[in-house]
Amino acid sequence: MPVAALRRAVRESVSGLPREFWWLWTSTLVNRLGAFVATFMALYLTLGRGYSASYAGLVASLHGLGGVISSLVAGVMTDRLGRRPTLLIAQSSTAVSVALLGFMHDPVAIAAVAFLVGMASNASRPAVQAMMADIVRPEDRVRAFSLNYWAINLGFAVSAMGAGFIAKYSYLAGFLIEAAMTMACAIVVFVKLPESRPTRISKGSAEEVGLGTVLRDGRFMSVVGLSFLVAVIFQQGSVGLPVAMGRAGFTPADYGLAVAVNGFLIVALQLPVTRFIERRDPRQLLIVSSLLAGYGFGLTAFAGSVAVFALTVCVWTMAEIVNAPVQTGLVVRLSPTHGRGRYQGMYTLSWAVAALIAPLMSGLVIDRFGAKWLWGMCAVVGMVAAAGYALLMRRLPAQEKAGETARETTEVTAAKTDAATAEAGAEAAVNRV
CATH class of the missing domain: 1.20.1250.20 (MFS general substrate transporter like domains)
Structure with a gap:
């Protein structure tokens, strides 16, 4: 009976989500399974390269600064270029920069490449979250975000153990394995995930x-x-x-x-x-x-x-x-x-x-x-x-307290109205597309 109850609970947790979500979830899991660099960066710099703890802290700060900058840049890219192109750029750039970091020896070069790794690795987050919001129904979003967060932590737990084992033999192998697995994520996105960015019928259908x-x-x-x-x-x-x-x-x-x-x-x-x-x-x-x-x-x-x-x-x-x-x-x-x-x-x-x-x-x-x-x-x-x-x-308005559905229903209605207006030949609306 407990086994049956467990199976039912698992089925209820994963059912009803679109196939595209599971490919995105798989990409997240693979990405986190290969996240070795963040785990052993401090040990790599202090033990593997012999640098001071202060230098390791500086590199960690530059890595974080790259993430700060890319948060805004990637958000703009996600809306302008689309979710899929942003993910492809972010993950392929992460793979290249992580592999490059493994071959750097000069302290200035290591710091500079670590900054690039921070930018590239953080750039995928706005696109992933926006794509999940696009493809998952409003009533299922909390469950979808939970499953994604679960994948992140499962991947991190496994990679943390793997990083310690790999570091005993070769730090460079850790960099190259992470680069390969991140590139595998980019391939999954390219092959399996279509663009999910909502198509705007006219500028009147949504505020810039x-x-x-x-x-x-x-x-x-x-x-x-x-x-x-x-x-x-x-x-x-x-x-x-x-x-x-x-x-x-x-x-x-x-x-x-x-x-x-x-x-x-x-x-x-x-x-x-x-x-x-x-x-x-x-x-x-x-x-x-x-x-x-x-x-x-x-x-x-x-x-x-x-x-x-x-x-x-x-x-x-x-x-x-x-x-x-x-x-x-x-x-x-x-x-x-x-x-x-x-x-x-x-x-x-x-x-x-x-x-x-x-x-x-x-x-x-x-x-x-x-x-x-x-x-x-x-x-x-x-x-x-x-x-x-x-x-x-x-302070939240009553309509938003009901959830996202009302907001999206309004936007869909507005889009249909604009489409009807365009079909009727409303010149002003057509010129605004």
Whole structure:
């Protein structure tokens, strides 16, 4: 009976999604399975090349800076060129730049190519998220984003283990394997994924969307700001936590054991939790997940053993499982159909900037005030984010509270009206196409 129930749960989790989604999901999984470089970059530079930790940190910052820049550029490309061309450019550029990085020896060249890798590897995210929004029904989007997030974490868990094994024998092999697998993703996109960008019948059917439009959208930019706060909290799992545990006398193996709970729980619980939350109010879910994230890291101040550290990881991992798909779904709901790339690019920017700032912030706080201040700040930031979501959701119009369907129905109706007008020979409408 439990086996039958499990099969039914899995079937309900994966049923009803279009075939194009599964090819995109496969591309994501393969991409993350080959993500070796991000895992062992610091070890490669310090142990493999003999550079200092400061230089390794500089390279990591340049890699992050490349991601910050590409978030906006890729968002514009996604809307102008299309989802498929942007994915092809991003993934093929990532494959070439990662392979090139493996052959670099000069420190300036390594830093420059790492910056290019950061740009190329981050450029696919707005296109992937926009394409998922295009091809998946509004009522299935939270489930689709959850499945994609599950694939990311499953791939990362496997690649992290593989990276350690490969690094023992050849760092260059890791670079070349990642390049090959990323190129395989580009081939999957080229062969199996058609362009999904909505076709605009006339400019009157949808308002022109530029980066200025996104920046003037106060409600959406509020979401971006809140996303940044939550992202800074989550970044502490890979930034502040290892430093704090090391200062407290714990070994790298202790940190690895505690943080491994994060990946295990995501792989084990992402799908069942998604089935539980996908029909629930996203406002409440975002408020609760923000509080769980803040308090989860806040509880780290009281941890004195690996078991307690692992328990705190459980708390903020549950926040991550809930926040990731719901937040992405909210971004899609607030994005106009013909501006999804730019809106997703701005949302991705919030995470890229958090990845750039969090290491500097956590190091400064730990050095000057101690780790307990960092964890207390995380709890406060989580409460601020929760309050922000509560205020933001209160301001949402009633039609948007019903979900994305009403918005898209209106756009389709407008498009049909424009088409009818064009067929009737309305010269002004024709000239605006």
